[in-house]
Amino acid sequence: MPLLPIAGHQPVRARLLDAVNAGRLPQVLLLSGPPGVGRQRLALWLAQAVLCRTPESRPCGRCRDCRLVLDLAHSDLHWFVPIARPKATDPARQVDEAAEAIAEIMAERRAQPLYAPPDGMASHSIATVRLLQRRASLTAVEGGARIFILGDAERLVAQESNQEAANALLKLLEEPPPGTVFILTAVDSRRLLPTMRSRAVAIRLGRLSDAEVRDFLGANLSPPLDAPALEARVALAGGAIGAAVAAGDDAGKAQQAASQWLEAILEGRGSGLERAMRQPAWSARGEFTALLDALSDTLGEAVRGAMGETVRRPVPTALLRYRSPARLLDALGRIATTREAAHGNVNPQILLAVLGEDLAEVL
Numbered sequence: 001m002p003l004l005p006i007a008g009h010q011p012v013r014a015r016l017l018d019a020v021n022a023g024r025l026p027q028v029l030l031l032s033g034p035p036g037v038g039r040q041r042l043a044l045w046l047a048q049a050v051l052c053r054t055p056e057s058r059p060c061g062r063c064r065d066c067r068l069v070l071d072l073a074h075s076d077l078h079w080f081v082p083i084a085r086p087k088a089t090d091p092a093r094q095v096d097e098a099a100e101a102i103a104e105i106m107a108e109r110r111a112q113p114l115y116a117p118p119d120g121m122a123s124h125s126i127a128t129v130r131l132l133q134r135r136a137s138l139t140a141v142e143g144g145a146r147i148f149i150l151g152d153a154e155r156l157v158a159q160e161s162n163q164e165a166a167n168a169l170l171k172l173l174e175e176p177p178p179g180t181v182f183i184l185t186a187v188d189s190r191r192l193l194p195t196m197r198s199r200a201v202a203i204r205l206g207r208l209s210d211a212e213v214r215d216f217l218g219a220n221l222s223p224p225l226d227a228p229a230l231e232a233r234v235a236l237a238g239g240a241i242g243a244a245v246a247a248g249d250d251a252g253k254a255q256q257a258a259s260q261w262l263e264a265i266l267e268g269r270g271s272g273l274e275r276a277m278r279q280p281a282w283s284a285r286g287e288f289t290a291l292l293d294a295l296s297d298t299l300g301e302a303v304r305g306a307m308g309e310t311v312r313r314p315v316p317t318a319l320l321r322y323r324s325p326a327r328l329l330d331a332l333g334r335i336a337t338t339r340e341a342a343h344g345n346v347n348p349q350i351l352l353a354v355l356g357e358d359l360a361e362v363l
């Protein structure tokens with residue numbers, strides 16, 4: 001299946017198209033914006049615009065290059081997404097492993113263009129950067145430009161051991177080969193290395209309107225939702241189609257589990273351990289970090305409520321009683337600490353029990 005149509009971001013698209021048509025598109029771009037708002041989809045749209053062979057109406061969507069981009073099959077489009085750390089010890093094998101993992105994800109996205117966000121522990125390791133370097137050193141297959149998209153680029157610097165990877169990438173961004181465009185995407189550009197950020201022209205993407213999200217979901221969700229379910233999903237999205245899509249799968253389940261668990265704490269139901277044991281067992285660390293993400297999101301919304309701003313997704317009502325955000329921010333800090341601990345070899349159920357006791361004290 002080809003990529004689904006791009007939604008929203010018209011002013012940014014118009015600016016980028018002007019730059020492409022005038023032949024002055026920067027060689028290194030950084031697209032930042034809230035999760036699920038379509039940063040990588042916009043990067044793919046831009047790739048299509050650059051590679052399109054119909055200059056008067058790019059991206060035309062009909063020429064061979066446009067169709068290959070939409071099928072994620074263009075030989076000069078290289079899309080790098082976070083993956084699990086390669087297991088091989090030999091560096092060359094690690095690169096092969098990274099290439100296979102990315103190819104597998106691309107195959108999944110061709111089969112299911114509405115995809116969930118990457119696992120919380122997935123990252124860009126040195127193997128991915130070596131793969132990128134290797135591909136950047138080759139010439140264009142189709143004779144035109146070459147596009148490299150590095151999605152969730154902040155995942156490159158998550159660990160110190162990745163410093164080598166960051167440096168190798170920096171060199172490439174410093175002097176991009178002619179005819180090559182690098183598009184980095186990040187939720188928060190401040191989480192990238194300053195040296196990396198300084199080499200890129202930054203573009204910030206805003207949230208979509210509810211109408212844009214509603215139109216997209218109405219046209220593309222399968223099976224379609226009935227009207228009340230569609231409205232609930234639009235409300236959950238908070239202007240991010242990715243969030244609306246994720247709400248239908250594991251992340252949605254994590255969001256639900258987070259709300260129930262917070263409600264149990266706020267009502268003082270059971271001990272931390274009892275509450276933690278009632279949660280399903282986490283088969284992967286990524287699922288546990290998804291729960292932590294959902295807890296952070298929910299408390300973040302409660303902070304908005306405490307500051308008198310509109311809450312964009314359902315939050316347990318007991319969390320909306322706070323007049324000042326101080327205690328909620330304290331709770332967010334405890335979740336951040338738990339996330340750090342989750343990187344170590346600690347049982348998630350025990351971490352959650354401790355976190356539950358902490359939050360019961362704070363909230």
Ligand SMILES: [Zn+2]
Nearest residue numbers: 052060063066
């Ligand atoms: Zn075209």
